[in-house]
Amino acid sequence: xxxxxxxxxxxxxxxxxxxxxxxxxxxxxxxxxxxxxxxxxxxxxxxxxxxxxxxxxxxxxxxxxxxxxxxxxxxxxxxxxxxxxxxxxxxxxxxxxxxxxxxxxxxxxxxxxxxxxxxxxxxxxxxxxxxxxxxxxxxxxxxxxxxxxxxxxxxxxxxxxxxxxxxxxxxxxxxxxxxxxxxxxxxxxxxxxxxxxxxxxxxxxxxxxxxxxxxxxx
Amino acid sequence: xxxxxxxxxxxxxxxxxxxxxxxxxxxxxxxxxxxxxxxxxxxxxxxxxxxxxxxxxxxxxxxxxxxxxxxxxxxxxxxxxxxxxxxxxxxxxxxxxxxxxxxxxxxxxxxxxxxxxxxxxxxxxxxxxxxxxxxxxxxxxxxxxxxxxxxxxxxxxxxxxxxxxxxxxxxxxxxxxxxxxxxxxxxxxxxxxxxxxxxxxxxxxxxxxxxxxxxxxx
Numbered sequence: 001x002x003x004x005x006x007x008x009x010x011x012x013x014x015x016x017x018x019x020x021x022x023x024x025x026x027x028x029x030x031x032x033x034x035x036x037x038x039x040x041x042x043x044x045x046x047x048x049x050x051x052x053x054x055x056x057x058x059x060x061x062x063x064x065x066x067x068x069x070x071x072x073x074x075x076x077x078x079x080x081x082x083x084x085x086x087x088x089x090x091x092x093x094x095x096x097x098x099x100x101x102x103x104x105x106x107x108x109x110x111x112x113x114x115x116x117x118x119x120x121x122x123x124x125x126x127x128x129x130x131x132x133x134x135x136x137x138x139x140x141x142x143x144x145x146x147x148x149x150x151x152x153x154x155x156x157x158x159x160x161x162x163x164x165x166x167x168x169x170x171x172x173x174x175x176x177x178x179x180x181x182x183x184x185x186x187x188x189x190x191x192x193x194x195x196x197x198x199x200x201x202x203x204x205x206x207x208x209x210x211x212x213x214x215x216x217x218x
Numbered sequence: 219x220x221x222x223x224x225x226x227x228x229x230x231x232x233x234x235x236x237x238x239x240x241x242x243x244x245x246x247x248x249x250x251x252x253x254x255x256x257x258x259x260x261x262x263x264x265x266x267x268x269x270x271x272x273x274x275x276x277x278x279x280x281x282x283x284x285x286x287x288x289x290x291x292x293x294x295x296x297x298x299x300x301x302x303x304x305x306x307x308x309x310x311x312x313x314x315x316x317x318x319x320x321x322x323x324x325x326x327x328x329x330x331x332x333x334x335x336x337x338x339x340x341x342x343x344x345x346x347x348x349x350x351x352x353x354x355x356x357x358x359x360x361x362x363x364x365x366x367x368x369x370x371x372x373x374x375x376x377x378x379x380x381x382x383x384x385x386x387x388x389x390x391x392x393x394x395x396x397x398x399x400x401x402x403x404x405x406x407x408x409x410x411x412x413x414x415x416x417x418x419x420x421x422x423x424x425x426x427x428x429x430x431x432x433x434x435x436x
Contacts, residue, residue, distance in 0.1 A: 009277075010228070010243035022240075025228035030248030030273075055248075059227075 007032075016054055018146030026050060026057035039095070039103055040125055049093055052103040060092070060105060061139035065167050065211055067092075069137045070107040072210045073165070073202065077110055080200045087112035088121060090131070097128040098157035104150065108135035110197065130158030132196040137165045151175055161193045170208045225250075234272055236364030244268065244275035257313065257321055258343050267311050270321040278310065278323060279357035283385050283429060285310065288325040288355045290425040291383070295328050295351070298418045305330035305350070306339055314347035316375035322368065324352035325383075330414060348375035350414040355383040369393050378414050388426040 007013055013031060014022070025031055029038050032055040039052040050057040070092055077089045090096070090109040097103050109131035113119045116129065134154050136147065151162050155177040162175040172191055174183040185191060191202040225231055231249060232240070243249055247256050250273040257270045268275040288310055296307040306329055313323045327349035331337040340347065352372050354365065369380045373395045380393040389404040403409050406421045
């Protein structure tokens, strides 16, 4: 988690948010004053998808190719999770309260029944929980420091595994809680996690191959 | 003057402020929420001199050389204004309300007695005031867009002259409300301000040369 340093200027605010582009910070409610109710309202409006961090509504970096990859990962995860009835797979607009006042909306998340209150699908619009697995598909506006902070938050909240997918370089990084170096994977590798989803495999060639699909030549 | 456009993100807020560095925007009160009471409190605290623009506390950049030049110009104008009983001069913390919700603190301002109620020095910390002459000594973090907005505001409020003093090039650019083009003065160019200080005359060299002054040898 970002260390609490003194916040005097908007530069300090931006630094704590990992230097994301200013266009991703909503101006209203004023930065520092936004609440969970504001977040739910803006996400319900459908005009954008935000997270709530330090009282600031931060728009998620989005992109078309990123969205296709997230969709593909969700489909593959569901193929594995649903028949085995392991839990739920959440998609990019699934808001999760990691800590009071800190709400993230991971691109993809797997949450086992054991971590869901009552062992069912939460009805709370912003449930407080920590998924076993979070996948973030990086877009051009995500900064390294933003992702570092996000990962630390996920791990502090109890997330076991974070996968970051980088469409630009067609690589992935696999992070495990408490394990310092990330696993760097190229397009020939297979993402898997024996701890949280034993048996599940996500071949990166298949994933990134989604970006090369074309219509049949006539 | 910046046109009122939709303010959605903090980038829009920053654009309207003329792209000043984020380190000059106070984070608390949240940008957009600051009031005149907040402005008075922060200026009283002695940590910074701020202006209030669009509900944002914007710090004025401070520098030793800039302050010397402001003081020097202020002293010359003040001596003349007092000798001829024309009005009074304020310095870099002299806040004035140009319009409702817009408080500026020009580095130096000359205000003729005609412009103040009762021909007396106002007693409020932030009087409703448009100076005859506003002088801004430019620092590294002042942006062109910020100054253009400022000049527009001064003129809209009724100011006659705005001077931009540039230490780096040792020029003074004089914006005259009644002239379409600004004029740059340097060296021994004679500056006269008959509309507000009849008889006053200086040359840029007179006070820029102060930057080169040395103490007598020991």
